[in-house]
Amino acid sequence: MGGWFMPGFFMVIIVAVIIWLIFRRQPAPVPQALSCPKCSGAIHASYFRCPHCGDTLKHNCPNCSRIIEHDWSYCPYCNENQSTNVEATSSS
Numbered sequence: 001m002g003g004w005f006m007p008g009f010f011m012v013i014i015v016a017v018i019i020w021l022i023f024r025r026q027p028a029p030v031p032q033a034l035s036c037p038k039c040s041g042a043i044h045a046s047y048f049r050c051p052h053c054g055d056t057l058k059h060n061c062p063n064c065s066r067i068i069e070h071d072w073s074y075c076p077y078c079n080e081n082q083s084t085n086v087e088a089t090s091s092s
């Protein structure tokens, strides 16, 4: 049993670690570049109003008055359905 075996053993481990890292690698959470739905200007997720066109990006939930996003279908706080203004398309 010579010491020559160890370098090869480490090589196998290193290769295994590299393979593990490659398969383990997940897409980095790149901050999503948000854009204003009205003017396509760059906005931040925390913006309440678009600094370019002044369009309101968020609004208050009619039920619990918490600030929610425009594209949210449901209020995450009180589960209020936010798409009530979109419905009523069915004929009466």
Ligand SMILES: [Zn+2]
Residues within 6 Å of the ligand: 036, 037, 038, 039, 040, 041, 050, 051, 052, 053, 054, 055
């Ligand atoms: Zn805008």
Ligand SMILES: [Zn+2]
Residues within 6 Å of the ligand: 061, 062, 063, 064, 065, 066, 075, 076, 077, 078, 079, 080
């Ligand atoms: Zn709510």
